Amino acid sequence: MNELVIMHDRQAVTTSLRIAEVFGKQHKDVLEAIGNLAAENSAAKFFAAGTYENRGKQYPMYYMNRDGFTLLAVGFTGRRALQFKISYINAFNSMETQIKTGYVIPGSYAEALKLAASQAEQIEDMKPKALFADAVATSHTTILVGELAKLLRQNGVDIGQNRLFKMLRDQGYLINRKGSDWNMPTQRSMDMKLFRVKETTIGHSDGSVSISKTVKVTGKGQQYFINKFLRTNEPQTA
Structure with a gap:
């Protein structure tokens, strides 16, 4: 707390x-x-x-x-x-x-979910999924790409972690070039504030030190990709 x-x-x-x-x-x-x-x-x-x-x-x-x-x-x-x-x-x-x-900014991911649920009950003519995405954007919590895939599945999008990584690479959100920067955010994604990179220093028994990099999806990134997939999955009218 x-x-x-x-x-x-x-x-x-x-x-x-x-x-x-x-x-x-x-x-x-x-x-x-x-x-x-x-x-x-x-x-x-x-x-x-x-x-x-x-x-x-x-x-x-x-x-x-x-x-x-x-x-x-x-x-x-x-x-x-x-x-x-x-x-x-x-x-x-x-x-x-x-x-x-009447608007309290969520301080955690759990609070963002509660806010989305509360809004969905109060405003019947708005889609709960859109409310969910809007609430997530105000959260300061970052999540892994695999966790984003789980959220998308919970909202009716048939996708897993590996397929989501591939889509993010194919569409230019993550680097598609083999090497140390593989699956790291592109400059475009960083400028859009969709991702953060968490660096962890690891000490080894031989005295050497290495740095592990983990890609995390920001609250803004969660909203962006959830909205992107929901628009793609919406039924098309003639």
């Missing part, structure tokens, strides 16, 4: 776990402070008990809205604490603005 503020039960909240991490405090101390605040009837409504999982076990935590955060953080002092408070205020403002306008 990297976001300072998340959406939970249709409101902008943060968690005691995230507070402890950001402000450099022991989670048990944050829980104790919240427990003391929640014991007051007037403050209890700002906090909601929850749990998180760690190594297969469930542990307690709290969700809190802006007012709960304000009550908790008022005693946090120091220059860094002030900077973190400002960051939190900005994060709350941003999330609350998104909620008011």
Whole structure:
């Protein structure tokens, strides 16, 4: 959970776990402070008990809205604490603005899928597949080409990983020249921001080091190729 503020039960909240991490405090101390605040009837409504999982076990935590955060953080002092408070205020403002306008930007691939499903229920005259592709484009998650092939199959496109690689090479999205850059994105694809290349350094027993390159499809690339295939697969009218 990297976001300072998340959406939970249709409101902008943060968690005691995230507070402890950001402000450099022991989670048990944050829980104790919240427990003391929640014991007051007037403050209890700002906090909601929850749990998180760690190594297969469930542990307690709290969700809190802006007012709960304000009550908790008022005693946090120091220059860094002030900077973190400002960051939190900005994060709350941003999330609350998104909620008011009815559009919350997904922060993960799973959230993008949920957004697509929600949109499909609300807007009957739009195709769910197009909504899915639009939601994916806002995600910051990159996926492998093989995972893109699975998504396409789930949306009615009969294609596998090898056939998708071949199509991407044949149509100039990936390099078709044998060698170290085989299956790497072409300059055209990189300019279109359809792919990213992840480089991993590998150390060998003889002391040598090599670099492994993995092609990942960006959110924009996922939308681009899903829309491309859906248009191709649409039935033609006379």
